[in-house]
Amino acid sequence: MLATALSASIVGVDGVPVRVEVDVAFGLPGLTIVGLAGSAVLEARERVRAALRNSGFEVPSRRITINLAPADLPKEGTGHDLAMAAGVLVASDQLDASRLARTALIGELALDGSLRPVPGVMALVSAAQAAGACDAIVPVENAAEGAVVQGIRVRGARALRQVTRHLAGLEQLIVEGTPRRDAEAPPDDAPDLASVVGHAVGRRTLEIAVAGRHNLAFTGPPGVGKTLLARSAAALLPLLDEREAAEVSRIHSVAGLSQPRASVSLRRPFRAPHHTISMQALVGGGPRIRPGEASLAHRGALFLDETLQFRADALDALRGPIDSGAVTIARVNGVLALPARFMLLAAFNPCPCGWFAVDGHECTCEDGMRRRYQARLSGPMRDRLDMIVFLAPISSFRRTGPPEDSSAVFARVVIAAERQAERQGSANADIPPGLLDDRTGFSAAVRAQLDTRARQLGLSMRRLHRAARVSRTIADLAGSTLVQAEHLDEALLHRPKEMRA
Amino acid sequence: MIGVGTDGPTGAGAGSDAGIRATERDCWIALSLVPGVGPAGFARLLARYGSAAAMWRAGPAALRDLVPFGDQGAPGGELHWRADPREVARSLQQATERVGGRVVTGLDDAYPPALRTLDPRPPTLFVIGPQSVFLERAVAIVGTRRASGYGMSVATEIGDDLARAGVVVVSGLALGIDGAAHHAAVAAGTPSIAVLPSPIDRIYPPRHRQLARDLLRGGGAIVSEIAIGASIGRPDFARRNRIIAGLAEAVVVVEAPDRSGALLTAAAANAIGRELYAVPGPIDAMASRGCNRLIADHQATLVTSSASLLRQIGLARGERPPTVNALSEVEGQVLRHLLERSGSIEELVDRTRQQPASVASALAMLEARGLVNPFGGATFHPTVAAKRLAKVM
Numbered sequence: 001m002l003a004t005a006l007s008a009s010i011v012g013v014d015g016v017p018v019r020v021e022v023d024v025a026f027g028l029p030g031l032t033i034v035g036l037a038g039s040a041v042l043e044a045r046e047r048v049r050a051a052l053r054n055s056g057f058e059v060p061s062r063r064i065t066i067n068l069a070p071a072d073l074p075k076e077g078t079g080h081d082l083a084m085a086a087g088v089l090v091a092s093d094q095l096d097a098s099r100l101a102r103t104a105l106i107g108e109l110a111l112d113g114s115l116r117p118v119p120g121v122m123a124l125v126s127a128a129q130a131a132g133a134c135d136a137i138v139p140v141e142n143a144a145e146g147a148v149v150q151g152i153r154v155r156g157a158r159a160l161r162q163v164t165r166h167l168a169g170l171e172q173l174i175v176e177g178t179p180r181r182d183a184e185a186p187p188d189d190a191p192d193l194a195s196v197v198g199h200a201v202g203r204r205t206l207e208i209a210v211a212g213r214h215n216l217a218f219t220g221p222p223g224v225g226k227t228l229l230a231r232s233a234a235a236l237l238p239l240l241d242e243r244e245a246a247e248v249s250r251i252h253s254v255a256g257l258s259q260p261r262a263s264v265s266l267r268r269p270f271r272a273p274h275h276t277i278s279m280q281a282l283v284g285g286g287p288r289i290r291p292g293e294a295s296l297a298h299r300g301a302l303f304l305d306e307t308l309q310f311r312a313d314a315l316d317a318l319r320g321p322i323d324s325g326a327v328t329i330a331r332v333n334g335v336l337a338l339p340a341r342f343m344l345l346a347a348f349n350p351c352p353c354g355w356f357a358v359d360g361h362e363c364t365c366e367d368g369m370r371r372r373y374q375a376r377l378s379g380p381m382r383d384r385l386d387m388i389v390f391l392a393p394i395s396s397f398r399r400t401g402p403p404e405d406s407s408a409v410f411a412r413v414v415i416a417a418e419r420q421a422e423r424q425g426s427a428n429a430d431i432p433p434g435l436l437d438d439r440t441g442f443s444a445a446v447r448a449q450l451d452t453r454a455r456q457l458g459l460s461m462r463r464l465h466r467a468a469r470v471s472r473t474i475a476d477l478a479g480s481t482l483v484q485a486e487h488l489d490e491a492l493l494h495r496p497k498e499m500r501a
Numbered sequence: 502m503i504g505v506g507t508d509g510p511t512g513a514g515a516g517s518d519a520g521i522r523a524t525e526r527d528c529w530i531a532l533s534l535v536p537g538v539g540p541a542g543f544a545r546l547l548a549r550y551g552s553a554a555a556m557w558r559a560g561p562a563a564l565r566d567l568v569p570f571g572d573q574g575a576p577g578g579e580l581h582w583r584a585d586p587r588e589v590a591r592s593l594q595q596a597t598e599r600v601g602g603r604v605v606t607g608l609d610d611a612y613p614p615a616l617r618t619l620d621p622r623p624p625t626l627f628v629i630g631p632q633s634v635f636l637e638r639a640v641a642i643v644g645t646r647r648a649s650g651y652g653m654s655v656a657t658e659i660g661d662d663l664a665r666a667g668v669v670v671v672s673g674l675a676l677g678i679d680g681a682a683h684h685a686a687v688a689a690g691t692p693s694i695a696v697l698p699s700p701i702d703r704i705y706p707p708r709h710r711q712l713a714r715d716l717l718r719g720g721g722a723i724v725s726e727i728a729i730g731a732s733i734g735r736p737d738f739a740r741r742n743r744i745i746a747g748l749a750e751a752v753v754v755v756e757a758p759d760r761s762g763a764l765l766t767a768a769a770a771n772a773i774g775r776e777l778y779a780v781p782g783p784i785d786a787m788a789s790r791g792c793n794r795l796i797a798d799h800q801a802t803l804v805t806s807s808a809s810l811l812r813q814i815g816l817a818r819g820e821r822p823p824t825v826n827a828l829s830e831v832e833g834q835v836l837r838h839l840l841e842r843s844g845s846i847e848e849l850v851d852r853t854r855q856q857p858a859s860v861a862s863a864l865a866m867l868e869a870r871g872l873v874n875p876f877g878g879a880t881f882h883p884t885v886a887a888k889r890l891a892k893v894m
Contacts (some may be wrong), residue, residue: 357876455868
C-alpha cells in the first residue's frame with residue numbers, strides 16, 4: 001500500500017517542501033530510502049525502525065521503499081524522520097491516512113520514539129505552508145519558532161505516540177499561539193557608551209554609522225578603545241520591523257542558532273567573528289551550503305575586530321555582499337543567493353607597531369612592513385567603507401560631564417531610522433545613486449557643492465555617492481529635511497583616505 | 502702600445518690598435534666606468550698620469566699598484582681594458598640619450614660649476630633636464646625617509662618658501678623629507694634637482710616615479726653619477742649625498758635620526774664648506790636626534806623659522822597674497838588652534854570646545870581648500886598656505 005506524508009528540506013536559507021512517499025509491498029523484508037538522501041537521511045532507516053517498535057508499533061516485515069520527492073533535490077538532515085515513520089504506519093494500515101494529507105510533519109526521532117528539535121523550523125514550516133499544508137507538527141522545542149509563520153497551525157509534540165494519536169483523532173495537540181513579544185531588552189553583552197571616556201568624534205561617527213547603516217572603521221593605536229566603541233554598537237542598532245525580523249530569524253534558525261523555544265527577536269544581529277575565520281565560514285558555503293557570518297549579520301552589524309588580521313581572501317569575499325546585499329554561491333546544480341545585507345564595523349591598528357601618525361609617538365615599523373600591512377585592506381575594500389575614523393589616545397581623564405549612555409544615543413538613532421524608512425523605505429546606506437537628488441533632500445546647491453568637493457579632493461564617483469549617503473544620515477540626525485553643506489563636509493572628513501607614508 | 506692624445510686623434514688608424522683615435526673624453530668616460538675606480542681613485546690617477554688617455558694607456562697594471570684599488574687584482578677585469586674606449590663611450594652615450602639624458606664629464610663646459618670645486622669630484626654625471634638649473638642658486642633639503650607629520654610639514658614649508666624665492670631645491674627624491682621638499686618645489690612651480698642613488702633610467706624609489714616626471718615637467722633636473730646599466734649598492738647612496746651637498750650653497754637637515762643618510766649629507770656639507778642648517782625637534786623624538794645633535798655640537802645653525810632661514814641665506818621671502826576666501830568662525834578657530842599646534846580631531850574638539858560635528862565639517866572644508874593636511878588620517882597639520890594666511894588673519 002502507498003502513503004504520502006509532507007515534510008520539508010533546507011536549501012541555502014530557504015525551505016523546500018518534500019513529499020515523503022512510502023510504499024509497503026511484498027518482497028524481501030527491508031527498508032530502502034531513495035531521492036538523493038544524504039547520510040543523515042539514510043540513517044533515518046534505523047531511527048525510524050527503532051522508534052516505531054519502541055512506540056508500540058509493528059515494523060512490517062515486508063519490502064518498504066521510501067522516496068523523497070522532488071527526487072533530484074539533495075536532502076540533508078534529520079527533519080524527515082517523523083514524516084517517514086508516519087508514512088510507514090499509514091502504508092502498513094496501522095494509522096488512518098485521512099489527516100496526513102494536509103499536515104506537515106517535521107522532526108527527528110529518537111530511538112525511544114520521542115521527538116528531537118531540528119534547525120530551520122521556521123523556513124521548513126513556511127515551505128509547508130506554501131505547499132498548501134494547513135497544519136504542521138514539529139518538535140515541541142521548535143513550536144514557538146514555527147508558530148511565527150502565518151497561515152498555518154503549528155502544533156508541538158513530544159513523541160511519535162502523541163503525533164499518531166493526534167492524527168488518529170484520539171487526542172488534540174495544542175496549536176501554538178502566535179508568540180507574544182516582550183519588550184526588547186538591550187543585549188547584555190554590549191558595553192554601554194556611558195563607560196566610554198572621551199572619544200567625542202568616535203561616538204559621533206558610530207551614531208551616524210548605526211543610524212544610516214554605513215560601513216565604519218576605527219583605527220588608532222593599541223588600547224585606545226576601538227573594540228569597546230565598536231562593540232557598543234550592538235545596543236544602538238534600531239529594532240527590526242516584523243518582516244525583517246522573520247527574515248533574520250529564519251536565517252538564524254537554519255544555522256541552528258535559535259535558542260530553544262525562542263521566537264522572533266526584533267534585535268538586530270551583531271556578529272563578531274574571530275579573525276582566524278575561514279572564507280567559507282565568513283560568507284557561507286561548504287559542501288552542504290550553510291549561511292556564513294555575513295548572512296547571520298543580515299540586517300544587523302558585522303564587526304571585524306583586527307580587520308587586517310583576517311585572511312585576505314575572506315576579506316575580499318565580503319566585497320560582493322557589501323555591494324549587493326547577498327552572498328552568491330555558484331554550484332554545479334545552480335546558483336544560490338544567501339541574504340547578507342549588513343553594516344560593516346572594522347577596527348584595526350594603523351601599522352604593525354600601532355603608532356603610525358600618532359602625534360607625539362614614533363612608529364618603529366619599517367616602511368615596507370607598514371605598507372604591506374596597510375595594503376591588507378585592499379583598495380576596493382577601503383573604497384567600500386563609508387568612514388574611517390582615527391581614535392587618538394585620550395590625553396586626560398578630564399571630562400566636561402558624565403558621558404552619554406547608550407539609551408540616549410539609541411533614541412536618536414531610532415528617530416533617524418524612522419525618517420529614512422518614511423522617506424525612501426530603506427536605510428540611507430541603501431539609497432541607489434539615482435535617488436540622490438531632490439527626492440532625498442539634495443538641493444541643487446548641495447549637489448553643486450558635491451561637485452566642487454569632488455574636484456578639490458579628487459574623489460571617485462563611488463566615494464562621492466558614499467559620502468552623500470552619509471551626509472543624508474547626518475542631516476537626518478540633525479532633523480533636517482534638506483542636506484546642508486556642513487552635513488556634507490562632516491561626511492567628507494571621515495571618508496577613507498590613503499594612509500601615506 | 503696604445504697611443505692617445507688629449508686633443509683628439511693622434512695616430513694614423515693602426516688597424517688593431519683600437520684606442521688610437523679615442524679622444525680624451527672617451528677615455529675619461531670609459532675609465533670612470535671601471536668598477537672599483539671611484540671619484541677618489543679617479544682623481545688620484547688623474548693626478549699621477551695627467552690625463553685620462555694616459556691612464557688608459559697605463560692599463561690595469563697602473564691601477565693595481567694604486568692602493569687600495571689594486572689589492573683585488575685588476576679593477577674591472579681584463580675584459581674591460583681590452584674594450585675600445587670609443588665604443589664604451591658611444592654605447593653609454595646612446596643608452597643615456599635613449600632615456601632623454603646626457604653624459605656630462607668633468608671635461609665638459611656643461612659640468613655643474615658648483616661641483617667643480619669638489620675634491621674629489623664625480624668624474625662623470627648623467628643628467629636629464631636643462632643645464633641652466635645648475636646655474637641658479639640652490640639649497641638642499643634633506644632628512645629621514647621615515648618622517649613624522651611635523652617633519653613633512655616643515656620640509657614642505659621650507660621647500661615652498663625657497664622655491665617661491667626662486668631658489669632651486671636640491672634633494673635625493675627619497676621617501677619622507679626629500680619627497681616633501683621636491684613636492685613643495687614642484688607645486689610652487691620652481692625647478693628642482695633630484696640626485697639619484699641609481700641610474701637615471703631607474704627612478705629610485707619607484708613610488709616617486711610620478712614625482713620625478715612632475716619635477717622634469719617643471720623644468721627641473723635629475724642627476725646621477727651611476728651609469729645606465731651599472732648595478733647599485735649601499736655606497737652609492739652615501740656618495741649621492743656628497744653631490745647633493747655639492748650642488749647646493751646651503752644644506753638644511755629637517756629631520757634625521759641617529760645614523761641617518763641625511764647626517765652623511767650634513768657631514769659632507771661641512772667637509773666641503775657648505776652652510777649647514779638643522780631644524781630642531783622634540784628631544785624625545787628619535788626622528789630628530791641627529792638634527793638636535795648637529796645643533797648641540799655646533800655643526801649646524803639652528804633654524805628658528807622658515808622666514809629666518811631665508812633671511813640667513815640672504816633671500817627675501819616671496820610673498821604671495823593668500824587666495825583663500827573668508828573663513829567661518831569655527832573654521833577660523835580650528836585653523837588658529839592648528840597653527841598653534843597640530844593635533845587630532847579629538848584634541849581639536851577638546852581645545853575649541855565645539856561640537857564634534859562642526860569641528861569635522863570645518864576640518865573638511867579646510868582640507869578641501871588646501872589649508873590642512875591630514876597626516877595618515879590621524880593628525881591634522883596646517884599647510885604652507887595656512888601659515889601664509891595666518892599673517893593676515
